[in-house]
Amino acid sequence: MEFPCIPKRILIFTGHYGSGKTTISAAAAFALAASGKEVTIVDLDIVNPYFRTADFKALFESRGIRCISPVHANSNLETVMLSPAVDAALRQHSGYVVIDVGGDDAGAVVLGRYTSLIAQQPYDMFYVVNAYRFLTQSPVQAAELLSDIEAASHLDATHIVANPNIGASTSPDDVDNAYSFAVNTSRCLSLPLAFTCAVKGIAPLCKTRPIFPVSRLVKPVWESET
Amino acid sequence: MPQKFLMKGNEAIAEAAIRAGCRFFFGYPITPQTEVAAYMAKRMPEVNGVYLQAESEVAAINMVLGAASTGARVMTSSSSPGISLKSEGISYIAASDLPCVIINVQRAGPGLGGIQPSQADYFQATRGLGHGDFHLMVFAPAGVQEITDLVAQAFDLSDRYRVPALILADGMIGQMMEPVAFSEQSPHPAEKPWALTGHRNQRRPNIINTLHLSPDKLEQTVIERFARYDSICANETLCEQMLTDDADVVVVAYGAASRIAKAAVRAAREKGIRAGLFRPITLWPYPSAALAALCETTKAFLCVEMSMGQMVEDVRLAVNGRRPVEFYGRTGGNVPHPNDILQAIESAAQMAPQNERR
Known part of the structure; x- marks a missing residue:
């Protein structure tokens, strides 16, 4: 599946807890790798204990994607530590780097650690919004959260990405009905709406365009195959 | 809505x-x-x-x-x-x-x-x-x-x-x-x-x-x-039952473990094993009476927990020796996989008394 924008070297995904950053970061990495690009995905989430990019390390590696995750991710140790490999990936100036940032401004603080490195290179910072998330249901609320994230990370978002979903039961109508929210948020923030995401099963049935079909990676163990 | x-x-x-x-x-x-x-x-x-x-x-x-x-x-x-x-x-x-x-x-x-x-x-x-x-x-x-x-x-x-x-x-x-x-x-x-x-x-x-x-x-x-x-x-006792009416093996689990157990019960049904799920919603008071009533129809109980076996004691107290009570658990922060529970259901189904007529 092709990435629906012309990608810059660094692609940052930020947003509210549970807005779908991990799913979209993974989909972006898969799309770039499938087109033959060298891709590194960075799990920069040091606030969320479970359901994170590092869960899918083997899957990334099987598709030739390098995955950098926090030291001790998914162990029983909770340490606020970053791998030196993140610096190296940002400094090497080759290949694409997809960064999955932790939720809210709390998660975005760590991005500030790399701002000076990122700002001197071509990058896009995508602000992921989900119209069905509880505390960001209005464009004004979504705009307030982004200003907190920008203040914490010292980076400005360049695009909005809509990821309208209410979990496994999301219908094509749910996706289409959330389009006006994305457009209003885009207006409110004066940022372009880059694309809308939907899981592969329903993406072809949605009217919203452009649409980026993604795989629902983040799910509880009881939804795994028996 | x-x-x-x-x-x-x-x-x-x-x-x-x-x-x-x-x-x-x-x-x-x-x-x-x-x-x-x-x-x-x-x-x-x-x-x-x-x-x-x-x-x-x-x-x-x-x-x-x-x-x-x-x-x-x-x-x-x-x-x-x-x-x-x-x-x-x-x-x-x-x-x-x-x-x-x-x-x-x-x-x-x-x-x-x-x-x-x-x-x-x-x-x-x-x-x-x-x-x-x-x-x-x-x-x-x-x-x-x-x-x-x-x-x-x-x-x-x-x-x-x-x-x-x-x-x-x-x-x-x-x-x-x-x-x-x-x-x-x-x-x-x-x-x-x-x-x-x-x-x-x-x-x-x-x-x-x-x-x-x-x-x-x-x-x-x-x-x-x-x-x-x-x-x-x-x-104020609360519980949920799924497919227990005709179940030979009733899985007892609460919280996240019950979600995984539910997936395993469905998989067992697909394999032709009559499995059901009993989910306590209140842990105190424990829904002992509702669980004990299942002894009339079921052959064995399987308690599944993310621990070394704690609620299983309440299951045994309720069942009071009338049926075998098996246990499957993971601990230390590990979560059971539906397949592991399915295997435990299969083995409980085999160990259940076969000679009783329903």
């Missing part, structure tokens, strides 16, 4: 409490429940409530005691090691007959243990969350929607019986995201003539105290409290 939102379990705990009229939250951060406190910090000022990060879990639970004494709806939240720290205060709250809601988003133990999900605090929650003769009402949600319903119910029942309520969740339930619709039902706060609100020389002063100088007076107080426990046992 009310609008549906995508919420994290921990956020739903906090929002449901606010909707139930809780305006006082005292907490201290610990993974994997931190979002409860973070959400309260954001939302409480919007509803003119108080969010206070205490200097420790011990301080937080004693602030709960103080706020509950005034008749307010109050909540605290923590995860396993933090709950152990609160246990002295919880005993005092129970002894003071004060209503409040306590959240335990369980992580792995013992000791500092780990941050991954666990159900190893069952004994602590149902047998002795503090010293002395007392019980808490214990609710075990298995999904984000159910969290919202049980938190509301916990506040109402805690008020009605003057018994503290515990929501026993686990890291998986706290961290997962699911659609939620909030009911329009308003809270049912009880009259609280006992509350410390200032007597203004117009009534006798109310006193909230846990020290009794006479053993007879203390015994009488405890016996009166146990009469209320009897009424809770008779009226």
